[in-house]
Amino acid sequence: MSTTWQPVCPLDALVPDRGAAALVTGPGGEPAQVALFRLSSGDLHAVGHRDPFSGANVIARGLVGSAGEVPVVISPLHKQAFDLRSGAALDDPEVSLGTWDVRVVDGQVEVRAR
Amino acid sequence: MSKRTLAVVGAGMVAHRLVEALVERGATTEWDIEVFGEESRPPYDRVALTSFFTLRDPDELLLGDRGLWRTTGVRLHRSSPVDAIDPAAGTLTTHGRRVRYDAAVLATGSSATVPPVRGADAEGCFVYRTVDDVAELRAWVNERSGRAGGRPARGVVVGGGLLGLEAAGALTQLGAETTVVELSDRLMPLQVDAGGGEALRRLVEELEVRVLTGTASTEVVTGRNGRVKALRTDGPTLDTDVVVFATGVRPRDELARAAGLEVHERGGVLADEACRTSAEGVYVIGEAAHVAGRTWGLVGPGYAMAEVVADRLLGGDARFEGADPSTKLKLLGVDVASFGDAFGRTDGSLEVVYSDPVAGLYKKLVMSDDASELLGGVLIGDASAYTSLRPMVGRPLGVDPTAWLLPDGVEPPGSGDLPDDAVVCSCNNVAAGQIRSAVCDAGCTDLAGVKACSRAGTSCGSCVPLVKRLMDAELEAAGVTIDRGLCEHFSVTRAELYEIVRITGLTRFSEIIGRHGTGHGCDICRPVVASILASLGRGHVLDDENAALQDTNDHVMANLQKDGTYSVVPRIPGGEITPDGLIAIGEVARAFGLYTKITGGQRIDLFGARIEQLPQIWERLVDAGFESGHAYGKALRTVKSCVGSTWCRYGVQDSVGLAIALELRYRGLRSPHKIKLGVSGCARECAEARSKDIGVIASEKGWNLYVGGNGGFTPRHAQLFAEDLTTEELVRTIDRILQYYVRTADRLQRTAPWLEEVGIEHVREVVLEDSLGIGAELDAMMARHVEGYEDEWAATLRDPAKLAVFASYVNAPGTADPDLAYLEERGQRRPAGPVLVAGPSIPVGKP
Numbered sequence: 001m002s003t004t005w006q007p008v009c010p011l012d013a014l015v016p017d018r019g020a021a022a023l024v025t026g027p028g029g030e031p032a033q034v035a036l037f038r039l040s041s042g043d044l045h046a047v048g049h050r051d052p053f054s055g056a057n058v059i060a061r062g063l064v065g066s067a068g069e070v071p072v073v074i075s076p077l078h079k080q081a082f083d084l085r086s087g088a089a090l091d092d093p094e095v096s097l098g099t100w101d102v103r104v105v106d107g108q109v110e111v112r113a114r
Numbered sequence: 115m116s117k118r119t120l121a122v123v124g125a126g127m128v129a130h131r132l133v134e135a136l137v138e139r140g141a142t143t144e145w146d147i148e149v150f151g152e153e154s155r156p157p158y159d160r161v162a163l164t165s166f167f168t169l170r171d172p173d174e175l176l177l178g179d180r181g182l183w184r185t186t187g188v189r190l191h192r193s194s195p196v197d198a199i200d201p202a203a204g205t206l207t208t209h210g211r212r213v214r215y216d217a218a219v220l221a222t223g224s225s226a227t228v229p230p231v232r233g234a235d236a237e238g239c240f241v242y243r244t245v246d247d248v249a250e251l252r253a254w255v256n257e258r259s260g261r262a263g264g265r266p267a268r269g270v271v272v273g274g275g276l277l278g279l280e281a282a283g284a285l286t287q288l289g290a291e292t293t294v295v296e297l298s299d300r301l302m303p304l305q306v307d308a309g310g311g312e313a314l315r316r317l318v319e320e321l322e323v324r325v326l327t328g329t330a331s332t333e334v335v336t337g338r339n340g341r342v343k344a345l346r347t348d349g350p351t352l353d354t355d356v357v358v359f360a361t362g363v364r365p366r367d368e369l370a371r372a373a374g375l376e377v378h379e380r381g382g383v384l385a386d387e388a389c390r391t392s393a394e395g396v397y398v399i400g401e402a403a404h405v406a407g408r409t410w411g412l413v414g415p416g417y418a419m420a421e422v423v424a425d426r427l428l429g430g431d432a433r434f435e436g437a438d439p440s441t442k443l444k445l446l447g448v449d450v451a452s453f454g455d456a457f458g459r460t461d462g463s464l465e466v467v468y469s470d471p472v473a474g475l476y477k478k479l480v481m482s483d484d485a486s487e488l489l490g491g492v493l494i495g496d497a498s499a500y501t502s503l504r505p506m507v508g509r510p511l512g513v514d515p516t517a518w519l520l521p522d523g524v525e526p527p528g529s530g531d532l533p534d535d536a537v538v539c540s541c542n543n544v545a546a547g548q549i550r551s552a553v554c555d556a557g558c559t560d561l562a563g564v565k566a567c568s569r570a571g572t573s574c575g576s577c578v579p580l581v582k583r584l585m586d587a588e589l590e591a592a593g594v595t596i597d598r599g600l601c602e603h604f605s606v607t608r609a610e611l612y613e614i615v616r617i618t619g620l621t622r623f624s625e626i627i628g629r630h631g632t633g634h635g636c637d638i639c640r641p642v643v644a645s646i647l648a649s650l651g652r653g654h655v656l657d658d659e660n661a662a663l664q665d666t667n668d669h670v671m672a673n674l675q676k677d678g679t680y681s682v683v684p685r686i687p688g689g690e691i692t693p694d695g696l697i698a699i700g701e702v703a704r705a706f707g708l709y710t711k712i713t714g715g716q717r718i719d720l721f722g723a724r725i726e727q728l729p730q731i732w733e734r735l736v737d738a739g740f741e742s743g744h745a746y747g748k749a750l751r752t753v754k755s756c757v758g759s760t761w762c763r764y765g766v767q768d769s770v771g772l773a774i775a776l777e778l779r780y781r782g783l784r785s786p787h788k789i790k791l792g793v794s795g796c797a798r799e800c801a802e803a804r805s806k807d808i809g810v811i812a813s814e815k816g817w818n819l820y821v822g823g824n825g826g827f828t829p830r831h832a833q834l835f836a837e838d839l840t841t842e843e844l845v846r847t848i849d850r851i852l853q854y855y856v857r858t859a860d861r862l863q864r865t866a867p868w869l870e871e872v873g874i875e876h877v878r879e880v881v882l883e884d885s886l887g888i889g890a891e892l893d894a895m896m897a898r899h900v901e902g903y904e905d906e907w908a909a910t911l912r913d914p915a916k917l918a919v920f921a922s923y924v925n926a927p928g929t930a931d932p933d934l935a936y937l938e939e940r941g942q943r944r945p946a947g948p949v950l951v952a953g954p955s956i957p958v959g960k961p
Contacts (some may be wrong), residue, residue: 003830008924008925009924009925013918013924014924015661015662015918016659016662017634017659017662018661018662018919020613020921020923020924021922021923022923022924022925022926023923023925023926023929023932031932033923033931033933036924039634040624040634042632042861054676056676056677056678057678057931057933058666058674058678061669061670062637062666062668063636063640063662063663063665064634064637064662065603065633065634065635065636065637065639065640066603066633066634066635066636067602067636068602068633072217072633072636073638074636076665076667076674077674077676077678079637080874081636082638082883093899
């Protein structure tokens, strides 16, 4: 049931190039937090909100940008960059935010655990 | 082989350099180094003696790394004058004790000479040579000022040379009405010609120092108490409380004479090019030495001799063949430089002179007979060309010499064609080639590295701009692109980007990166653009697209902590707060369960505020009259103050009032890094203003301004920028310094490294003399800032559209992060994890 699509918010609620956190349900039915990013390019990404380096739920408050061709979010705590597409930390690919499927249906953003 | 003993007689600057050179070269495996100094202090910077008045703490004058004297194999014996030396026996005597040596180095320096003037030993007569001399002079003048019943103390300096003008500067700093009496027809007769002396006189007189040249001092008149009352000359008789003799120095060669060493008839221990005296195993260095045909009264040649002896002691064959006697100084705030053949003594030499008595400028270049080669010169009033010109002595100048002299002359040629053997740093005798080699052979890539490796620029620092140009040119030639670009998205520096944004008037990040950068930006360039836009007064930090540029701290106007909550710091200008204000903050903290702590900047930090609580917390703080403290921003933080004349029995000025005025003036100013100010109400400096970017210390006559201090990882003391300013002058000076810093500094560059890079002299010229003609523009920018300021928290609360950023979750805006957990410690709550894995636990209370 938790791997079904979960509606989160209207697309308009997401400010371009800024993140937003959402409370959702994880794949095992547990509470989970997701960080949504709507880029100015139009791409939409959903990754875990928890910073794996510090354990704090802050990723949605990081700045977005690019490293070469890679779209990234930068943790606001200690500035590690993560690939928004894979969730992996650029300097330590073993560490990942985790990613969620994301889509827009009738102007509503929906996420689904992978 | 057992170690040999080296005795160094004297512990001045040159002795210090000798020991430093020996230790660096590993000589302590062969030699035990015993240094005997008569003063109670370790070696200090005698050249900077006058700064003793502004330093207050003589220890700041100490040379080099104090660790040198803790090196195994090195011993410094303070307060241990050497009374005799016996070269035949290889022993010396100090405090009646005989010390055996295998080699000895005389570094006894010189002493101030007192001319044969009757009464010159009266109470109130001084010389100007050691820290103790200066301290006694200060005590005497302060005591006389106190007794004179309101009138300033009066002082006379006998001697108008370099040392005399230094002493005159010292007396004026002490508030004494000062007269300089010089026997010769001009000031600084050894360094400058008649024209230069005249320009110098005018500049010095402008500083209210009276100058009598061509005047012989004949007698010190004393009062009934035996103290100085007046100085009689062959001109007027001068009433005075103090006489300072600065008529010259004499090499201290008494020890050598008594030991039968050969000395020159006019003083100085005779030595060959290896600095060896006539006695086996005894060397002489510094001002005590007569070597290469003369004595040398400057520290640069002394250092060169120290290096020669260090090399010889280690079996080398270095030779001292003379040194560059060029000097550049600032005396009484006046630039004076003299280099090469300053008097045009070379046969057929030509002089090119530029003189502007109104502006107080005198510049002369001495050229070879065909006007192609530079032989020397004198610069008075503006010596900025000195650094570039001095290494060119003996070489073709390349351009028309007048270009160097006119105030708006051509841009001086670069350093690229400077020959390898041209001496760039004359204090430490470092040639251009050595600086190039520090880059291409030793691999130094920054100024600090080049300075450490070559020693260039480590003494007086006047050559640092040239060293930097040489380093940059060499790096570039080596194919190292000196990437000063901001980040991968912008190849320009922060200062360049600031200019671009200022001139183009762009206000949107997408336009700026689209036209002047690449990609989508990052955590470096986005906040920089936001800060530049804010510095230029282009709108609220949360407006439009630019909201996506702010790091979370600036975005939510609070400081992110390790658990994802924030801390809140209301502004408390000058650290002054009413009881009601304290209660209001306390009530907010209690209502929201915030941990409270007093900050170093005299305000209160409230920790543990969740993002969605920030607007409610600020609603109450704004209601109670508080505004944002900008603790989250690269911006003005605090103006720390002591209580000053408001309450303190020592305070001489209203430091709290000034601190509050300054804090209210600069609050909200965005800058390349945080800015902190401090104001102390007297010289006791309880506000620790000298550890701030801008420090203000009250003087009897106004305010002294210091720039470039900071605490943190690399603590720095601020440097004296200007003295005795009125409040109005002070504010305008700070306005311009801050605006110029905001405009030109690099990202995250605090004022100390900025000042080192651009040079404090340069900033003084820009700010005090408006050398770039941008003074009015800087003033206008600050006026615009002051006028345009509004509290960004109050503005945010007024605009419901801005409150969306404080939603904790887009689908549950007021819900607390369920993962936050707290535990209680010392009566307050703190984050429960992550816990300290290992660490000390310090028991308190009962044993």
